[in-house]
Amino acid sequence: MNWQVRIHSPIAIKSRLGSTFIEIPPISPVVTEYQVHRLTCEVCGASTYGTWPHGVPTGMIGPRAQAIVSLCTGAYRLSKRTTQQVLHDLFGLSLSVGTISNPEASTTKVLEAPVDQARAYVQEQARAHLNETGWRQGGKRAWLWVAAATWVW
Template identity: 35%
Template structure:
């Protein structure tokens, strides 16, 4: 609206215009407009997403030492249908990777104490209890994983029990988990000091 347009307005129209300009924009907080309209207006005013002009792109770095390499070689010519023998020179056109976690399964080592009858005197001799069979049946890695999930991921005992079952196929009672975590806790000093060796 130009100066000449403003001069033609009556006093009431001019006051109405000034008041209208001073009123805040209607939003869902200041009027009965639905909240969805706020987002649409913000979206229309927003800058476009994505990389800015001149930004150097980044992509995932390919592995320098893959576990396996599979070369996919054409065996027929797409133009004439002729056979392409394996001894023809080839060049790498593109590389893609498929990354997968190894299957995770608990390693269960069963310690059996055997009894043997002495051929000389006939006494029944039982092997001593091995060190690995004393105390908890759970190893240090399982203690570490359970402590990590409980402490850093803040899982409840119920969710920790389910996670160990789903991830590793382990069935542990909540009481067993509590004992496991108490044993692990004793390996740490108070505060955030390093683990006791």
């Protein structure tokens, strides 16, 4: 139905109505392939390889993809296979389970120092709030102990 109101005197706008629409733009991974030449001696069979240009990243996964993998397997506690499926469904990435394990290990290493700093800070505090949570992982019982203090949780 279309409702119209006719007003026969000047009016002042008292308020405006609005509507919000949220959309996520299409996400497409950027895949860059680097190549170097390999030469093999026809006489002795020895091989030599070219060197990678300066700035070629090490590993197969960039920092944003690594962050998503770590978020899925760490914070969300998804299995590697489920993480593999999420990456495929959301971004069209086809990665092996082994490829998903590498960024996990790298993220763990990068977080060692900040975790140690947080641990030291909490231990110095006069008061901390503690929680213990258990679950099964890989058929074994696992535990997570959490300590929260001012500025660290």
